[in-house]
Amino acid sequence: MKRVWHRLERYSPPGYEWKEELNLIVGYFVVAVLISFWFFREFQSAMNLVSPSAYMPPFEVLIKKSFFMIRFLPFHMARYIWLRYQYFNKETKSIYLMLRLPRRFEYHFRCWALPVIFILSAILLSMVTKAIYFLFYTYMVPLSAWPPGQSMNLWSVIL
Amino acid sequence: MIELKRVKKYYDETYALRDINLQLPRGEIVGLFGENGAGKTTLMKSILNFIDYQGSITLDGQPITTKNIAQLSFATSEHSFFPNLSPAAHRDFYQMHFPKFSHKRFQGLMEFFELPMGTALKKFSTGQKNQFEVIMALSQGADYILMDEPFSGNDIFNREDFYKVLLGILEPHETVLFSTHLIEEVAGFIGRAVLIRKGQIVGDVSLMQLEEEGKDLVSYIKETYHYKPDRVSKALKELT
Numbered sequence: 001m002k003r004v005w006h007r008l009e010r011y012s013p014p015g016y017e018w019k020e021e022l023n024l025i026v027g028y029f030v031v032a033v034l035i036s037f038w039f040f041r042e043f044q045s046a047m048n049l050v051s052p053s054a055y056m057p058p059f060e061v062l063i064k065k066s067f068f069m070i071r072f073l074p075f076h077m078a079r080y081i082w083l084r085y086q087y088f089n090k091e092t093k094s095i096y097l098m099l100r101l102p103r104r105f106e107y108h109f110r111c112w113a114l115p116v117i118f119i120l121s122a123i124l125l126s127m128v129t130k131a132i133y134f135l136f137y138t139y140m141v142p143l144s145a146w147p148p149g150q151s152m153n154l155w156s157v158i159l
Numbered sequence: 160m161i162e163l164k165r166v167k168k169y170y171d172e173t174y175a176l177r178d179i180n181l182q183l184p185r186g187e188i189v190g191l192f193g194e195n196g197a198g199k200t201t202l203m204k205s206i207l208n209f210i211d212y213q214g215s216i217t218l219d220g221q222p223i224t225t226k227n228i229a230q231l232s233f234a235t236s237e238h239s240f241f242p243n244l245s246p247a248a249h250r251d252f253y254q255m256h257f258p259k260f261s262h263k264r265f266q267g268l269m270e271f272f273e274l275p276m277g278t279a280l281k282k283f284s285t286g287q288k289n290q291f292e293v294i295m296a297l298s299q300g301a302d303y304i305l306m307d308e309p310f311s312g313n314d315i316f317n318r319e320d321f322y323k324v325l326l327g328i329l330e331p332h333e334t335v336l337f338s339t340h341l342i343e344e345v346a347g348f349i350g351r352a353v354l355i356r357k358g359q360i361v362g363d364v365s366l367m368q369l370e371e372e373g374k375d376l377v378s379y380i381k382e383t384y385h386y387k388p389d390r391v392s393k394a395l396k397e398l399t
Binding site: 013014015016017091092093094095096097099100101102103104106 | 207208209225226228229231232233235237238239240241242243244248252256257279281
């Protein structure tokens with residue numbers, strides 16, 4: 001674990017308080033997953049309404065409200081990136097050191113790396129959650145109530 | 160050698176640098192003098208590629224890029240370290256990025272200035288911060304060390320210690336370009352003086368040449384700047 005922390009430090013500006021951000025992001029992910037449980041409520045309501053001759057609403061309709069939080073993440077990350085660039089001009093002009101580094105992209109890398117990792121993690125998390133919900137949907141919805149046009153291909157649903 | 164040819168820089172419509180031609184060979188200690196706003200900092204920032212400029216600046220005939228930038232180090236009164244990191248963490252960072260980083264020099268200077276190795280730099284006094292800034296510039300392993308008012312805020316004893324240490328540790332291939340207002344203090348330690356005024360180089364002389372002419376640095380600077388010694392008495396007469 002210590003090695004992971006040490007490695008992550010290389011993905012942020014030196015001395016930057018990224019651990020606090022990491023805690024916030026983990027909290028954000030937890031809340032996002034909890035909100036996604038809304039899917040089960042929507043699913044339950046739809047199941048109750050389905051008559052023997054009716055179809056279930058498509059999977060995409062049921063999850064529509066459950067994954068809205070991920071849409072806000074790029075805005076948060078844009079702010080994090082901006083804060084990182086600001087950091088190099090805060091208190092001292094460490095920007096002068098960053099601009100003198102022989103590694104050409106080090107300065108920008110340290111501003112972008114973790115926010116991009118956070119976004120990719122969020123996308124991965126939402127894909128995994130969607131996949132689990134879709135498997136649940138396919139298992140629970142009887143074939144007779146399967147909505148016309150609803151894909152059964154997992155990848156086409158989660159991507 | 161660092162060579163500047165017809166370097167110009169202007170902000171809006173004001174010239175910060177006008178047609179600067181300057182050569183900085185290896186092994187020199189050069190003092191860069193000028194009033195506030197004369198263009199000293201702009202000149203250094205242009206050499207370091209921090210700002211855009213017109214003209215050409217080369218290092219051993221090559222433009223200054225990431226390929227050769229490690230040959231230049233920079234100490235500034237604005238400080239370029241990370242305030243949350245300790246000197247030890249800075250040492251590790253420099254070692255990671257600058258292959259010629261001199262651990263021996265770093266350690267020696269840290270001990271000489273009695274700076275704590277494990278304390279975050281934001282807890283240092285201004286004088287200690289200046290010392291650390293200079294230590295990093297000297298330890299990076301650069302051939303050209305640029306210092307912009309590195310000791311504003313340090314006491315005289317501190318500064319004198321530094322001059323002596325610098326003279327003692329510099330290798331023959333190392334060049335120092337040093338901007339300061341403390342002309343009398345550095346006169347005994349620089350080998351060449353470059354005078355800049357309103358973005359133009361108005362004087363460039365070796366201290367040896369001055370010595371041969373029987374002049375001292377302060378009078379040379381006053382002469383070049385057309386300093387009027389009776390300026391103060393005239394002003395006082397008018398005011399009283």
